Amino acid sequence: MDTEFQEYASKFESEINRGISTLSILSIINQYGENGVHGYQISKDLLEQTHKKLVIEEGTLYPILRKLEDDRIIKSEREKEGRKRKYYYLTVYGEKIYNYLSGFYSILTEAISPLFDVSVHLKQHKYLYCPACANKIDLQNLEAKYCDVCGHYIEKELDERGLAK
Amino acid sequence: MNENNMNYSVREYIKEVEKNLPEWLKNKKEHKEILADLEEHLWSKAEELSETGEPDEKSVMLAIEHMGTPQNIAKEYKRRGEPKYYITKELAPSYIKALSTVFGIIVALVIIGLIVSFFTGDSSFETLIGGLFTGIQTGLLLSFTIVTIVFVALSMEGYFPEDFKSKKEQKLMKQLREQEIEEGVPVSQTLKQPLKPFIKPAGEIVGGGIALFFGIVLLSQPFPTYMFFPDFLMILRIFGLITMLEGSLDISRGIIGNRRPKTHQVLHALIIPLKLSVIPLIVILMNRPEIFPFFSEPWIHVGIPIEFYDEYRAIFSVIIAIISLTTIENIYNIIKIQKYK
Numbered sequence: 001m002d003t004e005f006q007e008y009a010s011k012f013e014s015e016i017n018r019g020i021s022t023l024s025i026l027s028i029i030n031q032y033g034e035n036g037v038h039g040y041q042i043s044k045d046l047l048e049q050t051h052k053k054l055v056i057e058e059g060t061l062y063p064i065l066r067k068l069e070d071d072r073i074i075k076s077e078r079e080k081e082g083r084k085r086k087y088y089y090l091t092v093y094g095e096k097i098y099n100y101l102s103g104f105y106s107i108l109t110e111a112i113s114p115l116f117d118v119s120v121h122l123k124q125h126k127y128l129y130c131p132a133c134a135n136k137i138d139l140q141n142l143e144a145k146y147c148d149v150c151g152h153y154i155e156k157e158l159d160e161r162g163l164a165k
Numbered sequence: 166m167n168e169n170n171m172n173y174s175v176r177e178y179i180k181e182v183e184k185n186l187p188e189w190l191k192n193k194k195e196h197k198e199i200l201a202d203l204e205e206h207l208w209s210k211a212e213e214l215s216e217t218g219e220p221d222e223k224s225v226m227l228a229i230e231h232m233g234t235p236q237n238i239a240k241e242y243k244r245r246g247e248p249k250y251y252i253t254k255e256l257a258p259s260y261i262k263a264l265s266t267v268f269g270i271i272v273a274l275v276i277i278g279l280i281v282s283f284f285t286g287d288s289s290f291e292t293l294i295g296g297l298f299t300g301i302q303t304g305l306l307l308s309f310t311i312v313t314i315v316f317v318a319l320s321m322e323g324y325f326p327e328d329f330k331s332k333k334e335q336k337l338m339k340q341l342r343e344q345e346i347e348e349g350v351p352v353s354q355t356l357k358q359p360l361k362p363f364i365k366p367a368g369e370i371v372g373g374g375i376a377l378f379f380g381i382v383l384l385s386q387p388f389p390t391y392m393f394f395p396d397f398l399m400i401l402r403i404f405g406l407i408t409m410l411e412g413s414l415d416i417s418r419g420i421i422g423n424r425r426p427k428t429h430q431v432l433h434a435l436i437i438p439l440k441l442s443v444i445p446l447i448v449i450l451m452n453r454p455e456i457f458p459f460f461s462e463p464w465i466h467v468g469i470p471i472e473f474y475d476e477y478r479a480i481f482s483v484i485i486a487i488i489s490l491t492t493i494e495n496i497y498n499i500i501k502i503q504k505y506k
Contacts, residue, residue: 040209057233062202063241
């Protein structure tokens with residue numbers, strides 16, 4: 001590979017990776033829920049769950065976490081005993097943002113998949129993607145009949161799936 | 166590599182990260198925690214990569230490699246703020262504030278210099294006016310360049326305005342931000358209370374209406390025009406047109422009321438060139454005292470008598486200074502309204 005190609009490709013790769021990495025980090029923090037997760041575990045899970053395809057320089061994980069904390073998407077708590085690691089949790093606001101962005105990204109990935117001749121299918125049995133704003137609504141923990149991001153009334157969509165009470 | 170060497174490698178790596186961190190972060194207590202977290206991560210990674218479960222020479226070096234270069238880590242911390250050209254959105258209001266303050270000081274200094282020269286020196290009036298414009302022009306250009314370079318550098322380092330505040334102020338700002346989010350209203354940082362409405366609509370409409378009326382009078386000139394020089398009447402018409410436009414913009418701001426802050430900012434930005442466009446008219450009048458009406462018995466128009474030329478021009482110089490200063494008020498309003506967005 002010539003240098004120009006390498007430089008261009010690497011710049012483009014980091015542009016693509018930037019948002020995806022942050023969203024993936026949020027996804028891992030979300031998986032740990034109330035237990036929280038420390039930085040090292042996040043980087044480990046990120047590698048394992050993406051089959052070592054989403055590689056970020058591990059040191060750069062901390063500035064990303066700090067920014068997310070500054071933006072009130074996540075909060076942290078330091079262990080009082082032992083290695084005194086910092087554990088990260090999604091805030092209520094962060095959960096809302098994560099669900100929305102996760103839905104947006106999923107729909108986008110499915111939509112653009114034909115461009116690259118690959119198949120991506122949304123898990124429609126598990127989640128409802130709000131038709132008005134793309135927010136991902138977990139059907140297992142359905143609390144209201146409207147989208148908590150845009151307020152769209154989802155009774156019709158639930159009815160179609162036989163979920164309306 | 167023995168244990169000391171491994172510790173040395175880790176310490177050197179952490180030291181290098183610290184060296185590259187942006188200054189605003191180094192000033193915070195938090196930066197020690199950041200370095201401790203990185204070190205903790207590094208040792209955990211070295212443990213994982215080692216075959217024995219205990220960090221060794223090879224695994225420590227590999228772990229350092231996985232962490233990324235200190236420059237890349239520091240670069241991420243500098244990636245702060247929303248890019249808006251070369252100055253971040255967060256620093257833009259401070260940049261405009263700094264520019265207007267420096268501009269105001271320069272204009273004031275040059276005017277003071279001019280007034281002092283006017284009363285003490287023996288330079289001609291034209292030389293003084295020439296000096297005024299050259300002084301303002303050079304000062305503004307130089308200060309614009311310096312202030313811009315400083316703010317571009319601060320933006321590249323990821324500085325935010327709060328980084329220049331004391332810890333107590335930072336804490337207060339954080340509390341206010343939380344209050345703002347909870348209540349959904351902007352809060353004053355000094356009063357710790359919700360911000361007052363940024364304009365009084367009735368005042369703007371009345372003020373604008375008066376300006377509009379005055380403009381229409383100057384434009385239509387419903388008075389005995391034979392008493393004035395035609396060139397003076399033409400200047401009055403142009404001035405009337407500018408006043409009408411300015412009045413209309415004020416009325417529009419009044420009608421919009423305390424909504425759509427961005428539109429208010431645009432309207433203020435439009436008023437600035439309108440105000441400044443009056444200055445050339447005044448300069449023409451300053452250079453042509455013979456067309457300015459000076460009523461005396463038996464009530465016929467005459468130009469300003471030669472013995473009053475200096476006073477006549479001094480009054481207009483003060484008017485130019487006042488107009489320039491009122492444009493700073495518009496710039497201040499643009500900055501102030503930023504808080505309401």
